[in-house]
Amino acid sequence: MRGAPAEDISGDVPSSWTSLPGTYALYAAFSCLYALGMPGYGVPGLSFTCLVPLLVLSTTSDCARQAARRGFFAGTLANLLLVYWIAYTIAVPGNLGWLLGGLAALLISAYLAVYVSLAAVFAHRVRRRFGIAGLWAFPVAWVCLEYGRSVLFSGFPWLLLGYSLSEHVLLRQAADLAGVYGLGFLLAMANVCLYMAGAKAALGERRGILLHLAGAVAVAAFLLMYGAGGTAPESPGTPGEIVRVGIAQGNIDQTVKWDPDHQKETLRIYRAMTKEATQNGSEVVVWPETAAPFFYGWEPEMSAVVDAVAVENRVPLIFGAPWFDPSKGGRYYNSVFLLGARGIAEGRYDKRRLVPFGEYIPLRRLLFFLQKLTEGEEDFSAGRGPALFTVHGKPVGATVCYEAVFPGVVRESVREGATWLVNVTNDAWFGDTVAPHQHLAMARMRSVEFRRPLVRAANSGISAIIDERGEVSARLGLFRKGIIVADILPSTEETAYAKTGDIFAISCIIITILFLIIPGRRTHGNRSSVRKSRSA
Known part of the structure; x- marks a missing residue:
């Protein structure tokens, strides 16, 4: 019963x-x-x-x-x-x-x-x-x-x-x-x-x-x-002076992005947009994820072109490019570089949160027959920790693409002293779907959680400059080529969540x-x- x-x-x-x-x-x-x-x-x-x-x-x-x-x-x-x-x-x-x-x-x-x-x-x-x-x-x-x-x-x-x-x-x-x-x-x-x-x-x-x-x-x-x-609220410390930031959105087609014959054209596009951004008062210009579609530092001719962009415009560049580390048998990284106004690399951040099956194959020995979606046969390796850049005397925390959806990754940079954030991404993979809008919305939440302005550079959009309340002060939509320029105010506030x-x-x-x-x-x-x- x-x-x-x-x-x-x-x-x-x-x-x-x-x-x-x-x-x-x-x-x-x-x-x-x-x-x-x-x-x-x-x-x-x-x-x-x-x-x-x-x-x-x-x-x-x-x-x-x-x-x-x-x-x-x-x-x-x-x-x-x-x-x-x-x-x-x-x-x-x-x-x-x-x-x-x-x-x-x-x-x-x-x-x-x-x-x-x-x-x-x-x-x-x-x-x-x-x-x-x-x-x-x-x-x-x-x-x-x-x-x-x-x-x-x-x-x-x-x-x-x-x-x-x-x-x-x-x-x-x-x-x-x-x-x-x-x-x-x-x-x-x-x-x-x-x-x-x-x-x-x-x-x-x-x-x-x-x-x-x-x-x-x-x-x-x-x-x-x-x-x-x-x-x-205003931080008890000095928040710092306003920084005028520019974003170059190249809208490079995925089908030609990694074509060696198209690399010079890609850099010509970013060179022209960087010049336009500096003419509009940008004190630093951000390019998207892998905007430099080659191994920066290892390919002298193409690397020199990027260096020249910073020198001729007298402006620091933050840009994405793959990186090869020959130690431990050779490792590949999806990286972000800070290039000083004198054309000298001043910092590098290696992406830590990789996309399974996109940037690496999990359980590689078992799934040996699969190939990752991104260019190249070798898997990317994960970076080991936050690496802050210093731009005009202010620490900057960088993330790459998908990392923006992980609050813990951003929090580490903030705890290390980052006063503003940069996220480089390539959302061309998503096409004209809801995904680019979703990705941007999640990135905006990081600004609110940690009260830090965020500069988001996307290859095909949506690029945006976001303030510490998550408000978008400037944006460039999907599949458009161009620049956006806006002011940000670096912050030292420490939120309860931080x-x-x-x-x-x-x-x-x-x-x-x-x-x-x-x-x-x-x-x-x-x-x-x-x-x-x-x-x-």
Whole structure:
């Protein structure tokens, strides 16, 4: 004989929601609300409600296994809308065909859905173990899983929930407290409040409805008031003088970029744009990732051309180029160089967070038959740490492409003393999809988290100059050739997130584990285990 569950949940939602059509509607609702609220689509406000359908799917499941299946299916659909561009990247620039490209997009969406599935299982279990009040732990578990996604298997923190606020000037400002994870926590909390309000509505408890709706409103109000309250106070130290920065966006076609016969033309384009930028007052000019498509320093003729650009314009250059280190059998790096106004290389940063299958093949001995998507047969190696540049007396922290989505990489540079940030990238791989817009939005969040201006140079766009509040002061769109010039104000402010790092996210992991191991209670107060609640 089967015993009663810890608490009857049939009253949480209308019975029609648990029917087969209702379940499919919930799948569609979660997928659309979650994806369309993210950068690239950018429908405002959806992230405050997007997790409610997932909570309904989870709590109305008959068992944890069903909750896992539902979460996995819903998560796959949602993420497929967000990372469909992977199919284009593999099929067109990678020349591997649409069949393989579509399969890769589906597999990565399924991988990301695993974390949504685990969130659904957690919601199901705490709902049954602790009653509806157990769902207040869901935001903690959500952050735990997002952090796990950011660090496991080299990490893929693409479009965490908090990024849905990246394009709203007021709502994103609280990122300087606990990073994008803190924003995700607050959004998940607002979603739980709305779920609770719905559950109270199903029971006809008007007071409970108003109380929980007030909780969701309080989350939004906190974000708005924090953002409006001057969250970028003047540093107690001297922030430094304004630096006028120029970006050269060459829009070099991927099909000819690495062609030796086209290298001189590429450098001619950047030479002309650098001259134009300096004529507009630029004190430093930034070129995109691998804008110099050769091994700088090892190819004297082409390297001399780059050196001459700095000398003739009397301006420092920050540019991307591959680098070869002959030590330890020879290693290849995706690097950023600082070239002084006298044509002398003054610094180099080697990319540390490499793109799997793009810049290297993981498990190379096992997957020996695969070839990376980028040019050349050899894998790139990862750099070993931050390397600050000094431009006009101010330390600058550099990142390359995908590294901008890792807060920890940027934080290391800030902790080392970087007063402004530069990110060089080549988003031509993404084509005219949502991905370049997503990539820019995530980079903007780094400016808010650490209160540092960010200069982002992209080969095919979107290049941008971003202030410490995440506002874009100048930009150049996709597939356009040209320059942008704007002023930035280097900063020495140290935010709460810069000081504490991911302590908040790690704390969420600990709390989640505790919720999974401590026993729950029946509604009359007797302790019970999950097994006892399932069978007499």
